[in-house]
Amino acid sequence: MSLATRLTRLLMVVLAAGSAGAAYAIRAVMDGPIEQYSGAALSAIIVYAIVIFIWPRISPVPAGSAVIAYCWFIEFAQLTPVPAALSQRSWLARQLLGARFDLIDVAWYPAGVIPLVAAHWFLRARARSQANPTPTESWRS
Structure with missing residues (x-):
């Protein structure tokens, strides 16, 4: 496992724990x-962190789309x-499944995920540009 994968997974654990802590x-x-609504957004962030933890190389848009579809x-x-x-039977089930439908939550899941998709896309593009720098013209130096 590469160092980048390990760092990504560690960052996702921190993100999930921080989001859960913020929600509580x-x-x-x-x-x-x-x-109410910050809980929906933060739970979507936790799901995004889980997806990236499991599949660190997944592209941001498919990851975000899968998370929003799952939350919906x-x-x-x-x-x-x-x-x-x-x-009613389990605290854990209540945390994972909720108890009652709220249409407004449907809008708050993307509100939690879209900024992460944008940040993920930006960081990925930046890492690629640093890994593959454009050739400089040595005759101008």
């Missing part, structure tokens, strides 16, 4: 829409009684 901190000190799938699954029933 916001929940502890706030109530209302900020607490989980959100729309809440229209069925299954997530609510599981959430």
